[in-house]
Amino acid sequence: MLHIRVIVPSDLTESVLEAFSRDEAVSQIAVMRGVSLQPVGDIVLADVAREAANEIVERLERLGVPDVGTIHVDAVESWVSRAGLEAERRTPGNSADAVVWADVTQRTYDESELNWTYLAFMTMATLLAGIAIVLDSQILVIGAMVLGPEFITIAAVGLALVRRRRYLFQRAALTLSVGFIIAITVVTLAALAGRALGWIAIEDVTGDRPGTEFIYSPDKWSFIVALIAAAAGVLSLTSAKLGGLSGAFISVTTVPAAGNVALGAAFGAMSEVRGSALQLLLNISGMVVAGCLTLALQQLVWDRRATRRLRVPSDLNSAPE
Missing domain, CATH: 1.20.1080 (Glycerol uptake facilitator protein)
Incomplete structure (x- = not known):
């Protein structure tokens, strides 16, 4: 399981949320509006199956997130979540074998x-x-x-x-x-x-x-x-x-x-x-x-x-x- 944190201006938040919410490899999504000072905007948090990380990061890149904000990708060492387990089961591949190019x-x-x-x-x-x-x-x-x-x-x-x-x-x-x-x-x-x-x-x-x-x-x-x-x-x-x-x-x-x-x-x-x-x-x-x-x-x-x-x-x- 990976934890992805995206910091973006407010005008991109909805696009980022949609990119996460429409992907079955994403199990949890949270948004903190107006908390980012540089850039001025929001923070979007998501738990993602490791096997799908590359496509999601590439999608965020095509939205222009790295140009105006930041994408953080962190490994989650321990987690307990039925939704997360189901997301990993739905995503093809094996977590240990997955290559996260970023x-x-x-x-x-x-x-x-x-x-x-x-x-x-x-x-x-x-x-x-x-x-x-x-x-x-x-x-x-x-x-x-x-x-x-x-x-x-x-x-x-x-x-x-x-x-x-x-x-x-x-x-x-x-x-x-x-x-x-x-x-x-x-x-x-x-x-x-x-x-x-x-x-x-x-x-x-x-x-x-x-x-x-x-x-x-x-x-x-x-x-x-x-x-x-x-x-x-x-x-x-x-x-x-x-x-x-x-x-x-x-x-x-x-x-x-x-x-x-x-x-x-x-x-x-x-x-x-x-x-x-x-x-x-x-x-x-x-x-x-x-x-x-x-x-x-x-x-x-x-x-x-x-x-x-x-x-x-x-x-x-x-x-x-």
């Missing part, structure tokens, strides 16, 4: 912003990966994977391609590129400092590392793992269940590969740099491809399910004259 898009916009927090997490994760490589510690590699913030940014690239959001694509691509460049640069400088202090030797980078060898040895499995992990991660991101998202974080060696690129650059070990750079490219490419395919399939499935719903009259889908 929610997914907002989350990817938020998580793909280039800011100091993102850069700090990316740098710390890559530093931790560098230490993991020097110590040949698989536990530290996993820690670096969990700490890295790049997964949702990569998912944002796939979402932008599927939903044709040019600005989101540019934003996510910039954040991803700058994040890796800065992290690799910082870790390279740290590795040079460790080399000068005698804390790190070239044998630590080029020697036998059975625990972390996979980081610089890309093969077909690297791409396959990236595909599976990204598909699972996108499903967790778009569905009502987030259980698999953390698992996706620790399945793909993007951050560890970046850490090994930095160490290889600091010691002039170009074979390490080439192998790790290829690993990084394979991982990101596989994740983008899997993200696009998963999102495109979900969009196709939910578009078809939407056509099965009882359509409200066409005059509800256009702004009043």
Whole structure:
């Protein structure tokens, strides 16, 4: 169940109410007239079956609500309502599988912003990966994977391609590129400092590392793992269940590969740099491809399910004259 709150000028209130009241997926409607100060107008509240959220939000967008007001979409964690249960039963699909595009898009916009927090997490994760490589510690590699913030940014690239959001694509691509460049640069400088202090030797980078060898040895499995992990991660991101998202974080060696690129650059070990750079490219490419395919399939499935719903009259889908 979702709770939708719409803040609009009074002249749009009746159109918004009609858009809600004529849809069987809506179980509860309330209106608070004259309580909104900016914009001056009303607040309309509605409980909506999650499966129908996309069509309702799109209908409100066609009414011009985002241009003059606001649409809030919030998940309801717990609710007790016979009318709500009947609304969910009438609406085709399953609540846990439903993709609410407004929610997914907002989350990817938020998580793909280039800011100091993102850069700090990316740098710390890559530093931790560098230490993991020097110590040949698989536990530290996993820690670096969990700490890295790049997964949702990569998912944002796939979402932008599927939903044709040019600005989101540019934003996510910039954040991803700058994040890796800065992290690799910082870790390279740290590795040079460790080399000068005698804390790190070239044998630590080029020697036998059975625990972390996979980081610089890309093969077909690297791409396959990236595909599976990204598909699972996108499903967790778009569905009502987030259980698999953390698992996706620790399945793909993007951050560890970046850490090994930095160490290889600091010691002039170009074979390490080439192998790790290829690993990084394979991982990101596989994740983008899997993200696009998963999102495109979900969009196709939910578009078809939407056509099965009882359509409200066409005059509800256009702004009043």
